[in-house]
Amino acid sequence: MTLNTLQKILKKAKKNDFISISDLMTGIETGKFSREEVSQHVFKHSNSAVKIGITGPPGSGKSSLINMLIPQLRSQGISVGVIAIDPSSPITGGSFLGDRVRINNAIDDEDVFVRSMGSRAELGGITELAEDFSDILAFTGKDIVFIETVGIGQSEYSVSEITDLTMLVFVPESGDEIQLLKAGILELADIFIINKYDRDDSNLMVKSINNVISSTKKDSADKQIFKTSCKTGDGIKDLGSALVKSHSSIEKNESVKSRRKERFARRVRKMVENRIIDEKKSEIESEIEEIINKKNE
Numbered sequence: 001m002t003l004n005t006l007q008k009i010l011k012k013a014k015k016n017d018f019i020s021i022s023d024l025m026t027g028i029e030t031g032k033f034s035r036e037e038v039s040q041h042v043f044k045h046s047n048s049a050v051k052i053g054i055t056g057p058p059g060s061g062k063s064s065l066i067n068m069l070i071p072q073l074r075s076q077g078i079s080v081g082v083i084a085i086d087p088s089s090p091i092t093g094g095s096f097l098g099d100r101v102r103i104n105n106a107i108d109d110e111d112v113f114v115r116s117m118g119s120r121a122e123l124g125g126i127t128e129l130a131e132d133f134s135d136i137l138a139f140t141g142k143d144i145v146f147i148e149t150v151g152i153g154q155s156e157y158s159v160s161e162i163t164d165l166t167m168l169v170f171v172p173e174s175g176d177e178i179q180l181l182k183a184g185i186l187e188l189a190d191i192f193i194i195n196k197y198d199r200d201d202s203n204l205m206v207k208s209i210n211n212v213i214s215s216t217k218k219d220s221a222d223k224q225i226f227k228t229s230c231k232t233g234d235g236i237k238d239l240g241s242a243l244v245k246s247h248s249s250i251e252k253n254e255s256v257k258s259r260r261k262e263r264f265a266r267r268v269r270k271m272v273e274n275r276i277i278d279e280k281k282s283e284i285e286s287e288i289e290e291i292i293n294k295k296n297e
């Protein structure tokens with residue numbers, strides 16, 4: 001693929017051409033395009049979208065929530081991008097086969113772009129790719145970009161590193177306080193959602209979360225809790241309004257400002273590191289080869 005082709009695709013993607021956006025993402029995923037090359041064009045648009053991580057246990061309703069939020073955001077003129085990281089490993093699971101909801105609530109709307117990403121063995125790699133994809137969506141003019149990921153293991157930490165806000169979705173049967181405390185993510189999440197509120201035991205869960213939030217030191221006043229049901233629609237409007245408000249006031253949000261600063265520093269560092277690694281690669285490889293050969297002598 002020549003640079004010229006990439007330039008053409010970038011130009012069309014910037015004008016929100018659906019096929020070019022897909023091609024750009026696939027090109028990065030398959031290694032057809034250099035990530036660094038694409039980054040040079042899209043990186044500066046990184047903060048023109050509000051990036052929202054949505055994480056939580058498999059099957060808690062993350063995709064269902066996004067599906068319900070899209071029309072509400074669109075009615076406010078907010079364009080939406082979604083990156084859904086599909087858990088394909090047996091450990092992270094995902095909801096039971098056939099049970100999982102696909103985000104398809106705006107299939108004909110050109111101001112909504114949804115992309116699934118298969119998760120690979122290396123978690124850091126997926127997060128980096130998701131970050132690149134989110135930058136591409138910001139570059140194409142999306143106002144809000146959701147990144148959906150299953151909150152097991154370390155993934156929730158990674159997603160909060162690449163986003164401005166983190167929403168954590170629980171279900172009433174998610175467990176008790178101890179489990180929540182163990183998760184450690186409480187300090188990192190900004191919006192807590194207890195979904196499937198149409199079910200029993202919901203109030204107990206709200207109480208647990210409230211207790212844990214107020215016991216954490218950091219900015220507990222800024223944390224918001226929503227009770228939602230994708231089945232009845234209850235609570236979705238309030239959640240959507242909160243996101244609209246966050247979107248319009250993002251520039252004034254001090255915690256977002258500092259997150260963006262950290263993100264910028266991390267990425268610049270990473271880019272420089274990658275460049276150095278590339279430059280030194282052959283040197284390093286021959287050195288490694290030498291060590292191996294010496295050992296085998």
Ligand SMILES: Nc1nc2c(ncn2[C@@H]2O[C@H](COP(=O)(O)OP(=O)(O)OP(=O)(O)O)[C@@H](O)[C@H]2O)c(=O)[nH]1
Pocket residue numbers: 057058059060061062063064065093094095096099100101102150195196197198228229230231232
């Ligand atoms: N009763 C009830 N069911 C819900 C609600 N929200 C989602 N579901 C159902 O829960 C199942 C899983 O929903 P998804 O939206 O796919 O959940 P998810 O968190 O995106 O799942 P993964 O991506 O696989 O982790 C589906 O059968 C939904 O219909 C809700 O508020 N109430």
Ligand SMILES: [Mg+2]
Pocket residue numbers: 062063064084100101148
């Ligand atoms: Mg999902």
